[in-house]
């Protein structure tokens with residue numbers, strides 16, 4: 001099934017000038033980019049986006065980091081997009097990420113792990129809607 005996922009190129013990767021390299025991986029892995037934008041989240045936006053983690057001990061660190069600089073948010077489409085993107089980015093902790101994955105090649109640490117990926121189709125829809133309006137999602141079909 002062709003479906004959508006949501007990705008973020010996080011502030012560490014943008015700061016380290018990896019945006020282009022990661023964008024190229026997205027395209028070379030066969031994802032269609034429905035929309036992309038460079039933005040700097042406010043703390044309130046980061047807190048809203050990661051609200052599911054608000055009870056976790058790392059919530060403050062995570063939301064401060066995600067609002068610390070520019071990031072690129074993307075809506076992606078591919079066959080089994082959620083699983084395909086998670087496979088492309090690798091494990092959350094870059095020390096556990098497989099060879100050839102984005103986190104293995106570009107992440108700094110568990111907290112600054114270069115990219116985000118939705119964990120389910122339901123969350124992908126919610127996360128895309130958090131950053132994009134319907135008219136910003138470009139379908140070439």
Ligand code: CMP
Pocket residue numbers: 053058061062092110111112113115116117
């Ligand atoms: P992400 O896929 O964006 O979803 C939640 C993020 O929380 C995750 O990537 C990590 O960057 C971050 N995270 C998870 N566990 C920890 C932790 N123990 N300490 C700091 N950050 C964490």
